[in-house]
Amino acid sequence: MFVVIVERQSIRMNFFILSSYQNIFLKQYFVLLGTLKKYLKKYFFSTSDKIFEMNEANNCQWRVARRPEGNVVNEDFEYREIDIPEIQDGEVLLKTLYLNLAPVMRMYMSGESAAGEQSLDIGDVIHGRGVAEIIESKHSDYKEGEIVQGQMGWQTYKASKMTDEEKFRKIPDMGAPYSLGLSLLGMTGLSAYFGYFSHGNPNRGETVVISGAAGGVGSTVVQFAKMLDCYVIGIAGGEEKCNFIESLGCDQSIDYKSGDIKNRIREAAPNGIDLYFDNVGGDILCACMENLAMNSRIVHCGSISEYLLDEPFGLKNYTNLRRTNSSLKGFFIYNHLHEIDSAEEQLVRWIKDEKIKSVEHIVDGFMSMPDGLAQLYDGSNHGVALCQVRHCRYSN
Template identity: 30%
Template structure:
């Protein structure tokens, strides 16, 4: 079996460039050992954490990390027979050989009323992250006001739908009027443009009674400013800090401890690798129910072709995407 992979060809300096990536061929042979299987990629996910982890990559060797929805072609593994549909943490590859150790989730049972691409969206890292942050960290109650930063992105769009379905007032922050219209179309009550309006101005206008919950995808000085508008006892779910991923120097932000103490705020970080696995199965059951009832939809920015992965990834980091960024093989 011959496959292609994309490797880390040059160190990222600030925003990645297409020349930082290289496509290489790999021949896996035609033989399977016991418990191995061949698979091919159907959809590959593009995620900001790929940029965040780049200091650990080896130039010329590391396959760009990431996960994909894959179909099993041939198998000697009874747990993953032929035609299984799996979420696999194997990087940017057109296919490969596996013993099952890099399988995250079996998604052979994706509901018929949901697009298969949801296997790398609402039914994978994106949906699991959003659901965990909302239900296990923020724990909203009806009537709470929640702010979602990066609200037009993959996780943000899911958070907005979940919080709205739980009776919250949901507001977002976006970088354009076009994205504000988009998030309102997926269920947000309103949003402000952080490029034309300060955090204080936007929240005073949209949340005059203050913010109870904050789902933080961007970090930096933006998020520090949000804390000033939070109500006493407010809770923050720290999911990411995309505003600083391309920075060559550490992001500078005001000291937050005074505000945290004065208003009895709680801030909790979490990630897909350490915190969510123990809850993955029960979260998936809940997400399928939400999707089946039409309360949760897959919103995606979809491109086609393995070769388009680098440009699609770069575009996502620059805010080109609306919803989950996915490449269709």
């Protein structure tokens, strides 16, 4: 069973960075195209968007134009078209179908390294995982038509030697949308799986609190916890998201935007938190640390609430860990590479048995990538955020 939330976004043509007379001409050109687009849609036909789709004859890319300040804006991105690469012996040519959108991408653009990826310089193609079809192969281990997921970057084609550093994996054939390769069977699902089961050491019937519960990792952990009959308290922003996570199985939801979160957690978990799965850091982490049960565990998976801060956030109540004999542990997904095959097999079984759902927030079209990344910080997405670069068939 799949829950797919699709957001159709208008393609905006003001993402170009103007650094020369040629680019000034391009700006005026796209202003005229935008006006023409509106005219055609209003007076002739509603499919005129097809005129403005990415150029299939070239490799379209999004690159870093400047370092972001605060949330990303259009001027932080440079759109570029180059020739589709020609492959050499031992390489494959990949055509992008889906791209992942994750908060860590802003960190790369800001000049930071994280999650096993190097920082980006101005002009670099933005890092990102993708699902792609092999459309040409000179590699003995891969053939045309196979679907893989791995480090594609924000581009529509890639020539690859399929090295370990690129972390490409074939997507299992299970009659499901290829987007699963970036959601439940991608870094999102694997982060939830290893974070909860390997580092959370969950016990049946415990009280589990999950922040960012409407996000990709959080919504997956909600479902894992309910599989163990845990009492699940999800934290999310706004009534709509709280209703959403309750539909996934949360016994209680807490809207952090309503204030007084520390006392609301205490009311929801009067005997304390046994396991807190942290996706946001910051004040919510502090509030949960005020409500720990004895021998509790905190799994630190993400800290999106802190990414836009000028100064690092400092915990003021970390001594509660000693007082309650509790632990706080971070983890690195690539330390589990040797376990991914077995984890994937288990996730596939749960998917087929409809024990877990893939919750996906999909933006439509490669030109929507910058807006899709910005949405991660304004809280408008549910589940794992993806961009559908090309409309494609399901797996066989």
